[in-house]
Amino acid sequence: MHDIRTIRDNPHAFDAALARRGDEPVSDSLLALDGERRARIQASETAQAEQNKASKEVGAAKARGDEAEFERLRALVAEKKAEVAALAAEAKDLDAQLSDMLARIANLPAEDVPEGADETENVEVNRWGSPRAFDFTPKEHFEIGGVAGAMDFEIAAKISGSRFVVLRGAVARIHRALAQFMIDTHVDKNGLTEVQTPVLVRDEAMYGTDKLPKFGEDSYQTTNGWWLVPTSEVPLTYSVAGDILEAGALPIRMTAHTLCFRSEAGSAGKDTSGMLRQHQFEKVEMVSVTHPDDSDAEQKRMLRCAEGLLEQLGVPYRTVILCTGDMGFGARRTYDIEAWLPGQDAYREISSVSTTGDFQARRMNARFRPEGGGKPAFVHTLNGSGLAVGRCLIAVLENGQQADGSVTLPEVLAPYLGGRLTLTADGRLA
The missing domain is CATH 3.30.930.10 (Bira Bifunctional Protein; Domain 2)
Structure with missing residues (x-):
């Protein structure tokens, strides 16, 4: 299994090592999938922060008797909760796809391994x-x-x-x-x-x-x-x-x-x-x-x-x-x-x-x-x-x-x- 962080740091070297085996470059596909996964994680964290903020404000709205604001905030909390769950599920699915892709990529040859086709x-x-x-x-x-x-x-x-x-x-x-x-x-x-x-x-x-x-x-x-x-x-x-x-x-x-x-x-x-x-x-x-x-x-x-x-x-x-x-x-x-x-x-x-x-x-x-x-x-x-x-x-x-x-x-x-x-x-x- 390869470390996606290493591929992020030097995708060209990763593809070049695979090319020595005669394998096609894969870093672009991996990093695109990794980018989608990380974007979902970041969006989920943002939505979670917004949910937490709204949850705190719900109590304050109720305490001051602002029923309209109270209902708006309650709806926002529910909306953000559903958004967090959806984004987390998408991130999990993308993570599974990334892991599967990484698991199917051969190990990189050591530098002293001679190049050859067969x-x-x-x-x-x-x-x-x-x-x-x-x-x-x-x-x-x-x-x-x-x-x-x-x-x-x-x-x-x-x-x-x-x-x-x-x-x-x-x-x-x-x-x-x-x-x-x-x-x-x-x-x-x-x-x-x-x-x-x-x-x-x-x-x-x-x-x-x-x-x-x-x-x-x-x-x-x-x-x-x-x-x-x-x-x-x-x-x-x-x-x-x-x-x-x-x-x-x-x-x-x-x-x-x-x-x-x-x-x-x-x-x-x-x-x-x-x-x-x-x-x-x-x-x-x-x-x-x-x-x-x-x-x-x-x-x-x-x-x-x-x-x-x-x-x-x-x-x-x-x-x-x-x-x-x-x-x-x-x-x-x-x-x-x-x-x-x-x-x-x-x-x-x-x-x-x-x-x-x-x-x-x-x-x-x-x-x-x-x-x-x-x-x-x-x-x-x-x-x-x-x-x-x-x-x-x-x-x-x-x-x-x-x-x-x-x-x-x-x-x-x-x-x-x-x-x-x-x-x-x-x-x-x-």
Whole structure:
């Protein structure tokens, strides 16, 4: 959410920042609506003052027996009372319109975000590991011998439809092991607090984390009004809604492993094979709530937390900073980590780490009290995948595949797999 006072102070800068995203200028429309709202408020205050003045004069007219003046003043009081109510209602309606307009405008990009129209203009900032040289043609995850029988899309389609999967046996265990490894690493090494959250949330939580009103079609809503979370960013971030935190309590660093649900609106025909793009998936999320002065450093810290997981798993990756045309709606700056998938001969996104600045905090009124006193200020919020579990499973399976259909698994998973680090060609752990 944007501060209308900032837009009033420098509308041209606001429009110029939106233009970097490829968005149309909106300051004229916003300020016109804001002007109408403020005019109604001022007129209401004037009418209220006139009502108050007339109310005082009513008693004086009655005391001196001036019946005609008494009746005139009584009528004036009633007239002004109705005028105040009408103007207040108009101001309230205009305020709701203004809030709705502001809620649909994307966050402004940070100055260091590269300009560009789409993902082809993202800028690589880091690369780790070298893609393995195979002496056979590597397969996609669902084609690998030891995986094919345990990754069932037909049964999932019978149960739920397209873009779902049923995992069985050793592959299901590897998937679970990856999630446990991520959570344990974040808690034991990265200093995050594990949180178990609901996956059903209210409108307010979706709105506060910028998923509503603009992107309702991207999520699922139950018949009784709850939303299924697109990511645990929603409940983790919204947990501080309405709070005034002590500065000394910052940063708050949280992680959660949850189911996530996305309608994948607009992705028809894209990544239809395998489990790369699903309606239901699991993700380990990282969320930080920070002092504004610390949010840029916190984003880099979170990025390293996510990159470190892939390094421990031995999965080559590259990190890119998203250009202005490819950033998400609420992001001020986003880094994507792309894991190497030999079956696709391509790097594919496995994590996004974003800072929203105070964009979400304004929507949910999350503030902190500065040390030494002073007016409460908005916190900054950040979120990042650490990591998408299903995509991580894909990366581990494809990078570890062998010519005979087996898969060699990363050493760091040994404690979670009973020390067995080979997925055999017939789908067993050995």
